[in-house]
Amino acid sequence: MSALDKLFSYFDDYVALDRKEKDELSQRVKVRKIKRRQFILQENDLCRHYSFIAEGCFKMYGIDKSGKEHNLQFAAENDWIADLGSFHSEKPSKLYIEALEPAVIIQLEKKDLIFFYVNYPKFDRNFRVIIENKFIEIQTRVLQNISSTAEERYLAFLEQYPTLSNRLPGTQIASYLGVTPEFLSKIRKDIASK
Amino acid sequence: MSALDKLFSYFDDYVALDRKEKDELSQRVKVRKIKRRQFILQENDLCRHYSFIAEGCFKMYGIDKSGKEHNLQFAAENDWIADLGSFHSEKPSKLYIEALEPAVIIQLEKKDLIFFYVNYPKFDRNFRVIIENKFIEIQTRVLQNISSTAEERYLAFLEQYPTLSNRLPGTQIASYLGVTPEFLSKIRKDIASK
């Protein structure tokens, strides 16, 4: 299945695209192969694209004043990744997006996205629903961050993202949960001894 | 300025509504007065409405197994509040929405919201942009939660929501930041002694 076909069938879960929309999309997107550890966004870049992931896995993170990385989100097959803040404001990003595995992505530039919003209202609908679902997801995460211990957050992560949690090294999960890798190791030990 | 007029001029910051859309909205929404401490959503309720706040201020929170409240968000004038998860899935909510001040809200039921989505694509557009901005905001909060100390988070809150932080008791802010009120008091003391 080609990368583009993956994108088309992704939209089948929303309001499916018709022939014409698929043709337009094909002409306006750019398919890219990305190597492990390659960045598709770095601090001070403008985020110019929505990237749909056909294969592989990315992390988006910020770096604090002491130089530590903090994972804001992971994204794998059939998901989008972008720094929405930079994308909309057209201001330099404070974030990094880096491939954790070799990947194939489909990139859509802002002007093209706007083209679809203007000409095919279906895109407003679809991206509204997509972002609503992402909002619900991240809100759950916030609630966990402010109300649970690191161990509870880790167990919730395993449950919510079983596939990802097998694919990712503990260091990356620790960074997502907001704990040190050493402490995650201790959490795992505690869990195992039950 | 009437509650409805506030809603109309709120939309002027997005794609403004025309006469017909305003008329339709007027007919389909319900304006309600809400008392301080009154709930517009409680655990196990279905969240059936989007509520636009014309006056007053609300908190949305979850209660953990030990009975403690954890504030997921505040919302004041010219903002929306709803449990999107429950609203979309039509499953019982795990959250509470409670007025912190006497309030006036405008409620829109799901079937009416869908009516607008279907008949006026502008609503897809507007709510897409609204939720995108909320997503950007909450993502910033997540990054702070996983990367900053309580003191840093508190200072960031003061900066980002100066009006709210004057309006809210410290206990509520503490709950939002994910710390105990006692500890917030110590943070304030530390900040004052600088």
Add this chain to the structure above:
DNA sequence: CGTCTATTTGAATGTACTCAAAAGCGGTGG
């Protein structure tokens, strides 16, 4: 004025971090 809630303070405790070091585990090249 009394009641209810918010805020402050302090002591003891618990949760998570820092730093340093060792052990494990792939992959890669010689």
Add this chain to the structure above:
DNA sequence: CCACCGCTTTTGAGTACATTCAAATAGACG
């Protein structure tokens, strides 16, 4: 096939950040 390299994971001791519980104080509202 083995040796080495880079990265991940584990372990432990000491420390810092944040909580709990209890109690006193201060404010706000009817």
